[in-house]
Amino acid sequence: MSDEVQPGFVRVRLDLSYDGSEFSGWAKQAGGRRTVQAEIEDALRTVTRSKGAPYELTVAGRTDAGVHARGQVAHVDLPEDVWGEHHGKLLKRLAGRLPKDVRVWALREAPAGFNARFSAVWRRYAYRVTDNPGGVDPLLRNHVLWHDWPLDVGAMNEAAERLLGEHDFAAYCKKREGATTIRTLQELSLVRGEDGIVTATVRADAFCHNMVRSLIGALLFVGDGHRAPDWPGKVLAAGVRDSAVHVVRPHGLTLEEVGYPADELLAARNKEARNKRTLPGAAGCC
Numbered sequence: 002m003s004d005e006v007q008p009g010f011v012r013v014r015l016d017l018s019y020d021g022s023e024f025s026g027w028a029k030q031a032g033g034r035r036t037v038q039a040e041i042e043d044a045l046r047t048v049t050r051s052k053g054a055p056y057e058l059t060v061a062g063r064t065d066a067g068v069h070a071r072g073q074v075a076h077v078d079l080p081e082d083v084w085g086e087h088h089g090k091l092l093k094r095l096a097g098r099l100p101k102d103v104r105v106w107a108l109r110e111a112p113a114g115f116n117a118r119f120s121a122v123w124r125r126y127a128y129r130v131t132d133n134p135g136g137v138d139p140l141l142r143n144h145v146l147w148h149d150w151p152l153d154v155g156a157m158n159e160a161a162e163r164l165l166g167e168h169d170f171a172a173y174c175k176k177r178e179g180a181t182t183i184r185t186l187q188e189l190s191l192v193r194g195e196d197g198i199v200t201a202t203v204r205a206d207a208f209c210h211n212m213v214r215s216l217i218g219a220l221l222f223v224g225d226g227h228r229a230p231d232w233p234g235k236v237l238a239a240g241v242r243d244s245a246v247h248v249v250r251p252h253g254l255t256l257e258e259v260g261y262p263a264d265e266l267l268a269a270r271n272k273e274a275r276n277k278r279t280l281p282g283a284a285g286c287c
Contacts, residue, residue, distance in 0.1 A: 130221070
């Protein structure tokens with residue numbers, strides 16, 4: 002697959018954020034369900050007076066229903082004349098057209114070879130949870146999970162260390178036909194803030210479906226004493242879904258940031274990201 006932009010078009014990078022509470026996820030869906038992608042594409046067509054134009058966003062990471070984003074990245078290919086006419090006022094016009102739970106913060110012409118999805122070298126998520134016996138601050142209820150058992154953050158971090166590196170995360174992913182579950186988990190750490198909220202930082206080159214929420218579900222079982230710190234690692238090594246690993250609710254999860262290489266490395270990264278990976282010694286290829 003080529004990342005060359007078609008003649009007469011300009012690739013535009015969008016940096017955006019949204020509160021996922023009222024969205025059925027990022028991706029457009031049949032049946033009229035409200036999604037982030039559909040809202041932004043509709044707004045783009047409206048403010049550029051391009052009714053019916055097939056402007057389609059490619060996103061760094063599709064988020065599920067209820068998941069938030071602070072540092073999401075997408076791209077869209079716009080006709081050169083449309084970009085030339087509107088780019089100076091496009092950001093402000095989108096602010097006036099988009100609903101209040103989604104914002105585009107920056108629009109700029111992307112460098113050659115840029116692809117919001119395949120150029121990314123890492124995605125960083127945060128999951129927020131509180132074990133306050135009184136529950137969640139009502140002002141944070143759509144962004145913080147309440148766990149009604151006291152959490153030992155030290156034990157959770159001990160368990161998290163055993164999950165770092167490149168592994169087949171099949172035990173923590175909802176498998177999809179033809180998709181690999183091999184990922185490189187670069188960071189998994191938890192910190193309790195002065196407000197008592199425990200924030201888990203999860204960074205990887207990419208994530209498979211439900212991976213972050215499953216990892217957090219396993220760590221919560223360690224934190225509340227139901228499992229030993231070595232249990233999440235044993236689940237990972239077993240390579241199959243464990244019924245004891247719960248996929249925690251989506252509202253505690255936020256996509257915080259997406260990382261990209263230097264412009265001259267974009268083409269190489271795109272090619273690398275499209276290669277289906279296998280672990281050393283594993284059978285098969287491609």
